[in-house]
Amino acid sequence: MPAARTRRRTCATASPSRQNRSVTDNGRLERLAELAITVGANVQPGQVVSLSCEPGKEPIVRALAAAAYQHGAKFVDVSYFDLHVKRARIQYAAEEDLEFTPPWIAERLLHLSEMRAARVATSGPVAPGLLSDLDPRRVGRDPLPFVPEAIQVVNERTTNWTIVPFPSPPWAALVYPGVAPDEALERLWRDVEHVCRLDEDDPLEQWRMRADALDAAAARMTDAHFDSLRFEGPGTDLTVGLLPTSRWIGARMDTVDGISHVANIPTEEVFTAPDPERVDGFVRATKPLVTGGNVVRGLSVRFEGGRAVEITAEEGGEVLAALTERDDGAKRLGELALVDREGRIGPLDRVFYDTLLDENAASHVALGAAYEVCVGDADKGRINTSAIHIDFMIGGNDVSVTGRQADGTEVPVLRDGRWQL
Amino acid sequence: MPAARTRRRTCATASPSRQNRSVTDNGRLERLAELAITVGANVQPGQVVSLSCEPGKEPIVRALAAAAYQHGAKFVDVSYFDLHVKRARIQYAAEEDLEFTPPWIAERLLHLSEMRAARVATSGPVAPGLLSDLDPRRVGRDPLPFVPEAIQVVNERTTNWTIVPFPSPPWAALVYPGVAPDEALERLWRDVEHVCRLDEDDPLEQWRMRADALDAAAARMTDAHFDSLRFEGPGTDLTVGLLPTSRWIGARMDTVDGISHVANIPTEEVFTAPDPERVDGFVRATKPLVTGGNVVRGLSVRFEGGRAVEITAEEGGEVLAALTERDDGAKRLGELALVDREGRIGPLDRVFYDTLLDENAASHVALGAAYEVCVGDADKGRINTSAIHIDFMIGGNDVSVTGRQADGTEVPVLRDGRWQL
Numbered sequence: 001m002p003a004a005r006t007r008r009r010t011c012a013t014a015s016p017s018r019q020n021r022s023v024t025d026n027g028r029l030e031r032l033a034e035l036a037i038t039v040g041a042n043v044q045p046g047q048v049v050s051l052s053c054e055p056g057k058e059p060i061v062r063a064l065a066a067a068a069y070q071h072g073a074k075f076v077d078v079s080y081f082d083l084h085v086k087r088a089r090i091q092y093a094a095e096e097d098l099e100f101t102p103p104w105i106a107e108r109l110l111h112l113s114e115m116r117a118a119r120v121a122t123s124g125p126v127a128p129g130l131l132s133d134l135d136p137r138r139v140g141r142d143p144l145p146f147v148p149e150a151i152q153v154v155n156e157r158t159t160n161w162t163i164v165p166f167p168s169p170p171w172a173a174l175v176y177p178g179v180a181p182d183e184a185l186e187r188l189w190r191d192v193e194h195v196c197r198l199d200e201d202d203p204l205e206q207w208r209m210r211a212d213a214l215d216a217a218a219a220r221m222t223d224a225h226f227d228s229l230r231f232e233g234p235g236t237d238l239t240v241g242l243l244p245t246s247r248w249i250g251a252r253m254d255t256v257d258g259i260s261h262v263a264n265i266p267t268e269e270v271f272t273a274p275d276p277e278r279v280d281g282f283v284r285a286t287k288p289l290v291t292g293g294n295v296v297r298g299l300s301v302r303f304e305g306g307r308a309v310e311i312t313a314e315e316g317g318e319v320l321a322a323l324t325e326r327d328d329g330a331k332r333l334g335e336l337a338l339v340d341r342e343g344r345i346g347p348l349d350r351v352f353y354d355t356l357l358d359e360n361a362a363s364h365v366a367l368g369a370a371y372e373v374c375v376g377d378a379d380k381g382r383i384n385t386s387a388i389h390i391d392f393m394i395g396g397n398d399v400s401v402t403g404r405q406a407d408g409t410e411v412p413v414l415r416d417g418r419w420q421l
Numbered sequence: 422m423p424a425a426r427t428r429r430r431t432c433a434t435a436s437p438s439r440q441n442r443s444v445t446d447n448g449r450l451e452r453l454a455e456l457a458i459t460v461g462a463n464v465q466p467g468q469v470v471s472l473s474c475e476p477g478k479e480p481i482v483r484a485l486a487a488a489a490y491q492h493g494a495k496f497v498d499v500s501y502f503d504l505h506v507k508r509a510r511i512q513y514a515a516e517e518d519l520e521f522t523p524p525w526i527a528e529r530l531l532h533l534s535e536m537r538a539a540r541v542a543t544s545g546p547v548a549p550g551l552l553s554d555l556d557p558r559r560v561g562r563d564p565l566p567f568v569p570e571a572i573q574v575v576n577e578r579t580t581n582w583t584i585v586p587f588p589s590p591p592w593a594a595l596v597y598p599g600v601a602p603d604e605a606l607e608r609l610w611r612d613v614e615h616v617c618r619l620d621e622d623d624p625l626e627q628w629r630m631r632a633d634a635l636d637a638a639a640a641r642m643t644d645a646h647f648d649s650l651r652f653e654g655p656g657t658d659l660t661v662g663l664l665p666t667s668r669w670i671g672a673r674m675d676t677v678d679g680i681s682h683v684a685n686i687p688t689e690e691v692f693t694a695p696d697p698e699r700v701d702g703f704v705r706a707t708k709p710l711v712t713g714g715n716v717v718r719g720l721s722v723r724f725e726g727g728r729a730v731e732i733t734a735e736e737g738g739e740v741l742a743a744l745t746e747r748d749d750g751a752k753r754l755g756e757l758a759l760v761d762r763e764g765r766i767g768p769l770d771r772v773f774y775d776t777l778l779d780e781n782a783a784s785h786v787a788l789g790a791a792y793e794v795c796v797g798d799a800d801k802g803r804i805n806t807s808a809i810h811i812d813f814m815i816g817g818n819d820v821s822v823t824g825r826q827a828d829g830t831e832v833p834v835l836r837d838g839r840w841q842l
Binding site for chain 2: 062066072073075084085100104
């Protein structure tokens with residue numbers, strides 16, 4: 001975990017919106033923002049800082065902006081994406097216009113890369129189910145707010161970035177249905193503070209220790225040089241091939257300029273890029289996933305030769321199926337991640353309907369683009385490329401993970417959520 | 422007034438936020454949005470549409486987006502600017518970084534220009550006084566959200582654009598202090614509907630008639646070929662020189678592609694670009710002005726040889742003074758506008774703390790950049806240029822306006838708010 005290398009100024013004085021004032025008057029927002037700006041993005045004096053969010057996340061955005069400026073940011077630029085406007089697009093826009101993306105979205109990202117900016121994204125649904133009554137084929141044609149350059153900039157390692165969850169009333173209502181709004185929001189705040197280790201006396205030291213453990217597990221996985229991993233559990237028997245230079249990443253990433261950052265707050269995973277040509281078998285998602293305002297439940301996917309050849313779901317599967325029509329790589333895997341039971345999210349045994357939290361509760365894979373940082377130069381041309389990147393959870397304590405080396409040796413990796421190597 | 426040349430689809434189904442649901446359930450938002458998209462910007466099928474707003478204006482933005490897509494927009498892009506984030510910048514950013522503007526703000530505008538996009542801005546303060554306790558010199562150094570390219574794009578006449586007011590609770594509290602929030606919001610909505618002529622059976626026909634009258638007044642002013650105008654009233658004796666080719670613009674503007682649009686909803690003014698070298702005398706503002714969250718009251722300005730040599734105010738004058746340090750043109754006039762008493766805003770005799778409404782209640786001038794459309798080619802090099810454009814109100818029924826022709830003939834222009842020519 002990077003030490004906070006930045007100068008400290010006086011305490012933040014952000015203005016939480018009225019809706020959250022009752023549960024955030026005690027400095028919660030400021031502590032969450034401080035964690036994201038220091039441990040997460042590790043904002044350096046003089047950096048431009050990009051924040052991205054949806055309307056409804058103003059309280060955390062304003063606290064993040066204040067914290068970033070207090071740590072010496074040159075400029076803070078906020079990018080908003082309103083799912084209600086996306087809804088109007090999908091309702092009314094002409095069929096041929098649904099895939100249009102204005103050039104300035106990518107250009108802003110490329111400027112941020114050139115500038116060596118810091119980037120903070122905010123997680124947590126603010127409008128769950130908003131698109132669920134629309135034609136899923138039309139929903140699937142509109143990839144925004146995602147643009148392929150988001151993956152490119154991550155691969156260039158030019159920006160120190162993180163994602164941090166923000167507990168909003170709509171999200172609390174989704175996680176705690178039937179609970180009074182104030183109580184639901186309070187419970188979600190406590191969950192987020194727990195999984196972000198903000199309920200500890202010294203969250204920074206807690207993150208240093210957990211990041212050390214994850215980085216060590218990643219190093220052991222890389223050193224084991226597995227040729228493939230096999231996932232076995234209820235509804236799942238999936239073998240995922242690895243590339244010769246697949247390397248596993250823990251909590252910390254470094255930019256090309258040597259700025260160490262923790263890309264997810266919280267993070268509990270170690271991950272790599274698989275061989276997009278060698279994925280076979282079937283897998284049943286162990287958690288719902290939320291993509292662009294749409295909830296996919298009861299997802300099952302069958303792979304042959306690396307391709308997802310069958311995608312079914314009890315609910316919302318059509319949107320995912322449509323997204324995987326986007327390009328050749330959208331049906332292949334770009335990420336493989338392992339999550340042990342030592343993390344703080346899994347033991348809560350709660351569905352958060354938010355990939356940042358849910359993916360860190362369970363081992364997972366992602367359809368679509370891979371991160372170049374996960375392989376050596378020799379395999380950079382072999383990892384998957386796509387305009388999409390959609391994580392879904394396939395692990396759990398009842399899903400075993402076994403590594404197979406090139407000589408056929410099988411090595412237990414995870415049993416009952418515990419590391420075996 | 423342009424006929425609505427666009428295809429009509431089914432009625433809008435925007436989702437007003439909970440805060441405004443009570444006063445907007447009856448379709449108010451949708452009617453205001455429809456007026457802005459048709460009479461105002463005159464959005465054409467296939468156009469990209471830019472919307473700009475602050476957080477807190479989501480209800481009108483979502484209604485505008487739905488209306489734009491229903492009228493055939495190819496894509497709607499929303500640009501948000503959060504004054505709370507600006508506040509954090511002014512509180513904490515290093516002195517030398519306060520004038521920094523990231524390149525993507527201007528680049529997006531230039532793309533919109535190249536694309537021949539439509540643009541809709543939303544007016545009405547959402548955070549009045551938010552910057553009033555900060556160092557006015559630092560506030561004045563940060564021009565955002567204004568960028569000089571905004572003037573350039575207007576001058577290029579490549580985009581059909583409008584500005585429309587949105588009644589929000591904070592604005593209602595400012596206009597109606599001491600009134601219960603729901604009642605204040607209801608009154609402000611009624612004001613806005615009245616001045617936007619939405620309380621008429623056929624608002625489009627009403628706008629056609631008023632625009633005809635304004636365009637006729639503008640034509641008479643242009644034909645009079647005045648060398649200067651003199652404003653006389655309480656605290657005011659100001660002479661503003663005109664350029665040989667100064668032309669007066671009424672309600673309607675045309676893009677280079679011939680799309681007619683009404684740039685302000687509501688509009689009651691006829692305006693031109695003055696001679697930036699020939700402004701002399703003193704003027705007392707007849708209304709407060711709100712600039713970047715800061716309210717300036719009791720403003721007086723003395724001009725010599727075109728330059729504002731003395732700027733004083735009872736409140737907030739330091740911010741305006743600092744903004745006029747921005748560049749050479751920031752102390753000179755770029756706009757001169759006349760407003761008669763036939764409009765709907767003046768008779769309300771109310772201060773709205775919003776330039777869009779207040780400037781249309783009274784004759785006004787603007788410090789800073791001029792619009793090229795106001796002069797012939799021969800004088801395009803003589804109009805004022807600046808990175809700022811700040812309107813302030815100098816007219817009223819007790820301020821007379823007299824034209825002086827090159828031969829010394831004096832002609833009454835406005836007396837008691839009535840046209841004399």
